[in-house]
Amino acid sequence: MNIFWIAQRVLKQILNNKRYITFSILAPILIIYFLKIFLDSLPSQINENSYLIPFIAFVMHFIGFLLCAIVLVQERTKGTLQRMFISNYKKYEVIIGYMLGYMFLGTIQTIIVISFSNIVFSLKYSISSLTMLFIIVWVLVCTSVMLGIFISTFARTEAEVIPFIPVIILPSIFLSGIVIPIDKLPSWAQSLSHIIPMYYANNLLQNNVINTVNSNIFSDSNFYSLILFGLVLIVVARFTLIDTE
Amino acid sequence: MQNTAIEAINLTKRYNKLLAIDNISFNIPKGSIVGILGSNGAGKTTLIKSLIGITKPNHGTISLLGYDLMKNMSYVRDLIGYMPQDPSLYDDLTVEENISFFGKAKSKYFSRDNLEEVLESTELKYRRKSKVGNLSGGLKKRVSLACCSVNKPQILFLDEPTAAIDPILKVKTWKIFREFVANGKTIVISTHLMDEAILCDYLLILKDGKLLMYDTPDNIIKGGKATIYVNKDNVETVQNTPESIADTLHKFGLNNDIHSVQISNQNIEDIMIELIESKNI
Numbered sequence: 014m015n016i017f018w019i020a021q022r023v024l025k026q027i028l029n030n031k032r033y034i035t036f037s038i039l040a041p042i043l044i045i046y047f048l049k050i051f052l053d054s055l056p057s058q059i060n061e062n063s064y065l066i067p068f069i070a071f072v073m074h075f076i077g078f079l080l081c082a083i084v085l086v087q088e089r090t091k092g093t094l095q096r097m098f099i100s101n102y103k104k105y106e107v108i109i110g111y112m113l114g115y116m117f118l119g120t121i122q123t124i125i126v127i128s129f130s131n132i133v134f135s136l137k138y139s140i141s142s143l144t145m146l147f148i149i150v151w152v153l154v155c156t157s158v159m160l161g162i163f164i165s166t167f168a169r170t171e172a173e174v175i176p177f178i179p180v181i182i183l184p185s186i187f188l189s190g191i192v193i194p195i196d197k198l199p200s201w202a203q204s205l206s207h208i209i210p211m212y213y214a215n216n217l218l219q220n221n222v223i224n225t226v227n228s229n230i231f232s233d234s235n236f237y238s239l240i241l242f243g244l245v246l247i248v249v250a251r252f253t254l255i256d257t258e
Numbered sequence: 259m260q261n262t263a264i265e266a267i268n269l270t271k272r273y274n275k276l277l278a279i280d281n282i283s284f285n286i287p288k289g290s291i292v293g294i295l296g297s298n299g300a301g302k303t304t305l306i307k308s309l310i311g312i313t314k315p316n317h318g319t320i321s322l323l324g325y326d327l328m329k330n331m332s333y334v335r336d337l338i339g340y341m342p343q344d345p346s347l348y349d350d351l352t353v354e355e356n357i358s359f360f361g362k363a364k365s366k367y368f369s370r371d372n373l374e375e376v377l378e379s380t381e382l383k384y385r386r387k388s389k390v391g392n393l394s395g396g397l398k399k400r401v402s403l404a405c406c407s408v409n410k411p412q413i414l415f416l417d418e419p420t421a422a423i424d425p426i427l428k429v430k431t432w433k434i435f436r437e438f439v440a441n442g443k444t445i446v447i448s449t450h451l452m453d454e455a456i457l458c459d460y461l462l463i464l465k466d467g468k469l470l471m472y473d474t475p476d477n478i479i480k481g482g483k484a485t486i487y488v489n490k491d492n493v494e495t496v497q498n499t500p501e502s503i504a505d506t507l508h509k510f511g512l513n514n515d516i517h518s519v520q521i522s523n524q525n526i527e528d529i530m531i532e533l534i535e536s537k538n539i
Contacts, residue, residue, distance in 0.1 A: 018362045022351070029350040029389075092346035096405075099310055100363035101335045 015102055019110025020117075027118050037080055037118060041072045041126045049133055062136070063223050067191040067215045069130055070150050073122060074211055075182050077154040081115050081161030082174045090170060104254050108247055112158050119154035123147055138222065145230050146222045152239055153214040159246035160210065166253040185211035190219070213239040262324070263288045263413055263444035264309060269318035271304055271467075278304040279315065280467040286446065286460070289439050293458035294448045297534055301467040302448040303343065306415050309446065310340050323412055336364050339406035343417040343448075345398040349391030353382055353401050356390055360405040367409035379434055380404045396423040403431070413444045420454060432457055452527040465534050475526060482524035 027034055048068055052061045088094040097107060127147055130136060138146070164181065168174045186192055188202060189211035195203055206212045216235040230236045264286040271279040279301050286292050294302045307313035309320060311331050320327040322334050347356050357376060361368040377383045380400045385393065390401055399419065407414060420428045432454075435445055439459075447458065455461055456475050463470040463478075471478065524532070 014365060015363060018359060022348070022355070022359045025355060026348060026350045092342050092344050093348060095312060096340070096342060096346045096360065097363070099312060099335060099338075099340045100360045100405075101332060102363045103332075 015106040016110045016113065019102065019106060020113035023111055023114025024117055027114065037076055038122055038125050041076055041122065042129050044072045045069055045126065045130055046133065063219065064191065065134060066146065066218050066223055069126060070153055070214050070218060071186060071191060071211060073126060073150050073154050074157045074185065077115065077119055077157030078161045078182055081111065081158045082165045083171050085111065085162055085165035086168050086171050086174055105251055108162055108250050108254065111162060112155060115158040116155055119151060119158065123150045123154060142222050148230060149214055149217045153210060156210045156239060156243040156246065159243050159250060163246050163250045163253060166250065166255065185209050188212060189215040191215055210239060210242050213242065261288055265321040267319050269308060269315050269320065271308055271313060271315045278467050279308065282469040284462060284469065284472050286444060288444055289442045290459040291435060291439055291445045291447065292460045292462055293455045294446065294462045294464065295450065295455055295530060296464035297450065300464040302464060303417055305464065306417055306446065306448050310338060310415055311335065336367065337412045339409065339411035339414045341402050341406045341416045341419055345402045347390045347398060347401055350389065352387050352389055354386040356401055357404050357408050361408040364409045372408050372410065376404045376408045381430065396427050399423055413446065414438065416445060416447045418448055420451065452530065456526055463530065463533060470533055478529055479526055482529040485522045
C-alpha cells in the first residue's frame with residue numbers, strides 16, 4: 014500500500030507543478046520539430062524514419078532520466094527522502110512508487126509526443142505499428158526513470174546530475190546504432206552498447222516499427238532485454254539508495 | 259512496566275577524524291521532555307540522528323522503549339516521530355497532503371481522526387488546503403511538527419523545533435509538548451535556546467561530542483555559583499562560592515559601614531557558557 018501512497022504523491026506533485034509538466038511535454042515536441050527541419054535538409058535518399066523514430070525514443074529517454082534524477086536528488090537535499098525513511102517508507106517502496114508515478118508522466122509524454130510526431134512527420138504507420146512504437150517508448154521511459162533513480166544516488170546536489178549526461182546519456186546516440194551501425198563500431202564499443210538501454214530500444218524500433226522485420230515485439234528478444242535492464246536497475250538502485258549516514 | 263524510554267550505552271560516532279559523539283551513556287525516563295544542549299557542532303544533531311537510526315553509531319547500543327534499535331528498526335520507527343531542523347516538506351503539496359503522506363507510512367497508526375486532531379492541536383485547520391510553499395517559516399515548522407506527530411508516536415525527536423518562530427507561537431508549541439508528555443510519552447528536543455532549555459524536565463549538555471552534564475534544570479541552577487559584592491569604604495570585594503560568601507560576611511560582621519550587599523545567582527545561560535567554555539574534559 015505504501016508504494017501506492019508514494020506513487021500518488023509523486024503524481025500529485027507532477028500535476029501540481031504546471032511548469033514541470035509543460036516543460037517535460039513541450040521540450041520533446043520542440044526537439045522533434047527541429048529534428049524534422051534538420052532531416053528535411055538532408056539528401057532525399059536518406060530514410061528519415063530510421064533516424065526519426067529512434068530520435069523520438071532517445072529524447073524521451075533523455076528527459077525521463079534527467080527529470081527523475083533531478084527530482085530525486087532534490088528530495089535528498091531537501092531532507093524529504095530521509096524523512097520518508099524515518100516515517101518507515103522502505104527503499105523498495107520508494108523506488109517502485111517513484112517508478113509508478115513517473116510511468117504516468119511517461120505515458121502522457123509518449124502519447125502526446127507520438128501523436129505530435131505522427132501529424133508533423135506524416136508517419137503513415139498502421140495502428141498496430143504505432144501501438145508497438147508506443148509500447149517500446151513507454152518501456153524505455155520506465156527504464157530511463159530507473160536509470161535516473163540509480164544515478165541520483167551518486168549525486169549530492171542537482172548540479173551533480175549534469176556531468177552524468179555526457180557520460181551516460183549522450184553516448185547512447187553513438188552506441189545504440191541510431192547514428193552509426195553497430196558493426197561499424199570497434200569491438201570494445203560494441204560490447205559497451207549492450208549495457209545501454211537505448212541499444213535494445215533502437216533494435217526493437219528498427220525490427221518492429223521502421224523495417225517491420227518482426228510483426229510482434231513480444232517475440233523479439235530485445236524487448237525482454239530492455240525489461241530485464243529495467244529490473245536489474247531496480248535491484249541495483251535498491252542497494253545504492255542510502256537510508257543511513 | 260518498563261519506565262525507560264531511551265537507553266544509550268557507550269555511544270560513539272566518528273566521521274573520518276572527527277569524533278562527533280564520544281562514548282556517552284544515558285537513560286531517559288518515559289513521560290519527560292529532555293533537552294539536548296550544546297554549541298554549534300557539539301553533536302546534538304548527530305546524537306538525535308543516532309537515536310532514530312539515521313546515523314549508525316560506530317560503537318554502543320541504543321534501546322528505545324526496551325527494543326534494540328538496530329535489531330528492530332522497522333518496528334521501533336513505527337513508535338517514534340522525528341522533526342528535522344529544516345522543515346523537509348513538499349512545497350507543491352497542501353498542508354493536509356503533506357501530513358497525510360507522512361502519516362500513511364504507518365498506516366495502522368493513521369486515521370482521518372488523527373489527521374483532524376493534529377490539525378486542531380497545531381492550529382492548522384484554517385490552512386489545511388494551503389500549499390506548503392506559500393506558508394511562512396513558522397507555519398512550516400508547525401506543519402513539520404504535525405507530520406511527525408500525526409501517528410501519535412511514543413517518542414518524539416525534535417531538532418530545534420522552535421528556532422526562528424515568534425514568541426506567541428513558541429508558547430503554543432510548548433503547550434502542545436506538555437499535552438503530549440502528559441500521556442506518558444517522551445520528547446527529546448535539540449536546542450541552543452536557553453529560554454527553551456529551562457522548560458525541559460532534563461537537560462543533556464554536550465561539548466565536542468562528550469556528555470558534560472545530565473540533570474534537571476533546577477539541579478543545574480542549584481549547582482551554579484552565587485556572587486556577593488561587598489562594598490566597604492568604596493572598596494568592592496567579590497566572592498562567588500558559598501563558603502567564601504559566608505567568610506566575607508563574618509569578616510565584615512555586617513557593620514553599618516557596609517554600604518551595600520548584593521547577591522547574584524547564575525542563570526542557566528551563565529552556567530551553560532561557563533561549563534562549555536571552561537570545563538576541561
